[in-house]
Amino acid sequence: MxxxxxxxxxxxxxxxxxxxxxxxxxxxxxxxxxxxxxxxxxxxxSRDVRRLNNGDEELPPPKNLNFLWETPFRLSLTWEKPEDLDSDCKVNYIVHVYKSQNCSYKGDPNKKSYRVSHLSHKVNVANKNGLCISVSTNPENCGDRGHSRLTTIILPPPGN
Structure with a gap:
């Protein structure tokens, strides 16, 4: 007892x-x-607690990833700050753009990655074969917290 x-x-x-x-x-x-x-x-x-392989707690992912084609070759991406982010936790975001609808190939030579500190990013890209766009929350100064899971959208090629 x-x-x-x-x-x-x-x-x-x-x-x-x-x-x-x-x-x-x-x-x-x-x-x-x-x-x-x-x-x-x-x-x-009281809330979902996720641990990474090294024992660190995972940051929450960005919310409401959206896109807008400004021109046929300029894509504007926006998202919202994750929920449950401590006020003293400083983060940036990693944006991955795959020039296909397949997001899983890590060695993809057509993948471009960008580190940004704000809640939007503009990408010059053509959509010939479809696109896979993903954004994750990345710690700058968050103690032992690790990066988040990806928030992903898949854009089919024109005409599909």
Whole structure:
């Protein structure tokens, strides 16, 4: 029983130390068991917590990625700042433009990447074979937080 109480207090202390004030809720809130018995505790966090392979917490992704063709060869991209971003966390964004509808080929020689500090970017590009555009939130000064998952849009070629 003492171990369980220490475990719960440890979880509570950890939740208060996390950036973004993540709340951990235990179900059931109180439980008792004889020494040597088994106790099952379920915990739920107040928001999605993702960890990267190295243990760092992932930043939230950009929201509402949109595009506008200003000319047949000039694409304007805009997005919104991610939710749940700490006020002391400084970020930039990585924009990837693939000259195809396939976003998964990492060694693609037709992929262009841009690092930007604002919520928009203009790209000079032709849309012959379709495009895959992705944007991620990238940490500048966010403690041990890592880059976000990609927010992606796929543009078919003209006439499709």
């Amino acid at each position: 003492t171990f369980i109480i220490i475990f719960i207090w440890t979880l509570a202390a950890f939740a208060q130390e996390c950036r973004g004030q993540i709340t951990v809720t235990q179900s059931p809130s109180i439980t008792a068991e004889q020494p040597g018995g088994t106790v099952n505790i379920k915990c739920k966090t």
